[in-house]
Amino acid sequence: MATERYNPRDAESRWQKAWDEAKLFETDNDDPREKYYVLEMFPYPSGRIHMGHVRNYAMGDVVARTKRARGFNVLHPMGWDAFGMPAENAAMQNKVHPKDWTYQNIAVMKRQLKSMGLSLDWSREFATCDVDYYHRQQMLFVDFLDKGLVYRKQSKVNWDPEDMTVLANEQVIDGRGWRSGALVEQRDLVQWFFKITDFSEDLLASLDELPGWPEKVRLMQRNWIGKSEGLMLRWEVAGDAPVGEIEVYTTRPDTLFGASFLAIAADHPLAKSLAENNAELAAFADKCRQMGTSVAAVETAEKIGFDTGVRVRHPFDPDWLLPVHVANFVLMDYGTGAIFGCPAHDQRDFDFATKYALPIVTVVAPEAQGASWSVGDKAYDGDGVMVNSRFLDGMTPQAAFNDVAARLEQINLGNQPQGERKTQFRLRDWGISRQRYWGCPIPVIHCEDCGVVPVPKKDLPVKLPDDIEFDRPGNPLDRHPTWRHVNCPECGKAARRETDTMDTFVDSSWYYARFTAPWMNEPTDRKAADAWLPVDQYIGGIEHAILHLLYSRFFARAMSATGHLGVSEPFKGLFTQGMVVHETYRNASGWVVPSDVLIEGEGETRRAKLMSDGSPIEIGSIEKMSKSKKNTIDPDDIIASYGADTARWFMLSDSPPERDVIWTEAGVEGAHRFVQRIWRLIGEAADGLKSASAATGADGEAGVIRKAAHKTLKAVGEDIDKLSFNKAVARIYELVNMLNPALTAIASGKSDTATAAAAKEASGILIQLIAPMMPHLAEECWTVLGHQGMVADADWPKF
């Protein structure tokens, strides 16, 4: 029988409707089966989905559907990371309200996601800009405040002059705003902070207990948290000075006898105090402050210093005086803003000492060199043996470290020990205040008499006002005529509402917990959250390796501390998928979109020209799909012409999921050919397969088919468990190639009964194996083969 070509447009919408009506993917919290929580990073509603989303959600859907078939109670929700700057930019540019813009985008993108045929529980959907959601976020904030996990302080902040808002350290990349790309300035502002540093040690140590995370991500977080073991060391100032001592942090107390100077930051209290009466020093400090923090600026900036004239006494020798310099390379926000320089064993100190003719004393000699060795034209930072170090001579640096620490803990300066072991972290508290409208309002009120008063829970939510003007940059909440005027909840006197909103990373730091019971009045249903969490498999881009994933880990801990959760690690398994990349095209007038380009020839003779007039086009490098390079492919177009199954299959084929996948027209067509091939093979053999008997035995051709099918079933299951979708795809191709002759024979009535029985079993397995990847095609084949019910609802085959 001739089979018509498979028509995805008809079949896909039909099955999507059928799944919806059967409420197949709506998850019950009371289901007694073992749970499995699979989550893909929820999208920002920028307007339309892109191929990166297609790849991300195709992968997650394979996991979700496979686990469901294997009998797990699967939670697979979707929502919207909906607060953020683009909505305000759109408001300013297009005179559209951020709320309308956001919800319109959500509607469009939801329709697009639905057209992909994902097994999502849409009944749990929310957007972080829903009042229902940010209401609970404000409740969390108040609880955190109560527990001392939130505080306010004046601090130097990263100010993005283009977006006119504050950025967290994590959001400054190479000295530029992560969104605007503008050079970040330093400003002093009073800001709200989450005490993520309370958990520094735990956030670091627990990384070892996350075997389901990529080593790369754990390493990046380790480096970011940046633990170092060292010594706080107090140096007595000799003679007259504004301070009596200078505190220094060092990880190399073993090199104390190689010290030749102290260097302090331009913003160090001593430097500031001295600058008041020293115009030359003040000018120098200004110069330091003006220097950029960008990579280029740091690399090219010369190490410069200014001798303050202040002298300090060496901790082990009161007659040994060392000069104190202000130096541009010392940072106020790490350690104490002061260091001691040991030129022989630190390259930066070496350069500085050379420039200002300070002594360079070798105190560590490599084992092989002997005690008379000394450093040449560069610092030595390796291991060895202590020399020129009085009582430390002959020790290893490690032993010397311990000896110096032990001695200085016993010596008092004033009434405190002169030295103290100290663990230092690079991680800073998370500044969350943003001077923006489209974010979650920080629920506090400033009262002249009572100070900072949290909004009582009964008065929550603090809703964003809808009547708002976007005629100028800056925070519109500040300019609203009435919104910020409230009475103090404590004394009733006229007071001022906080007009800063929260960093949008706060919104995405706990959404995974909210999904477990989004209908609750409290932020979580403790029982449901504890039952569902941690997320078993979380899938998203590597670009969130630090920011989002670290903040989420902090939030799980903070929510545990405030009783909202019982787990501290939100994501048990993490997978970071690669990007979708595409060739770029350009001509004299700039980038050209792929749909306007005609490609001819191949290899050396491969040329591109403009579709409309045939003018030549330069084929550029392969880059991440982006609007700026115009090398994007719209998922809508692909789904319209090939169907969602083709798009999904292509995304899962060939490239290992953690690597970038190159989008090519030929690749998509290849995927589509396979869709049609399955349909044709199954369709033409359907009658013969339906009438075949159940397979038994393992002899002859039938046995070969049965063995191959069972082997594939096992291997594909294992590949999916390891998220090796490309390998699973290859094995399915192999099975189909293998099955091809038998199915063709059945279609033409030339098959024996044993082979037909084996092919019937193998075809059933094949359809179930492709079901998680190409669910619509699988349903269509399932029906044609005469099965009752939907393959999406069928148990994973056993053998």
Added chain:
RNA sequence: GCGGACGUGGCGGAAUUGGUAGACGCAAGGGACUUAAAAUUCCUCGAUCCUUGAUCGUACGGGUUCGAUUCCCGUCGUCCGCACCA
């Protein structure tokens, strides 16, 4: 500079624990079917040579081993992260 990952045909990539290198897909070439095209289908497809076969071949140079894409040492290259962090 520090840390990490990687390097296999024309391309994307396979190869379970050290055991037939190149599965599977894409591209290409040739044949069948067709008036033709599309679709489909069959064959070929790492290199070299004296081509029924042999030799070489997983960035390069060594090593361990009966046997190395896999393990070890070194070199080169690519990519990623961090970075005046005391």
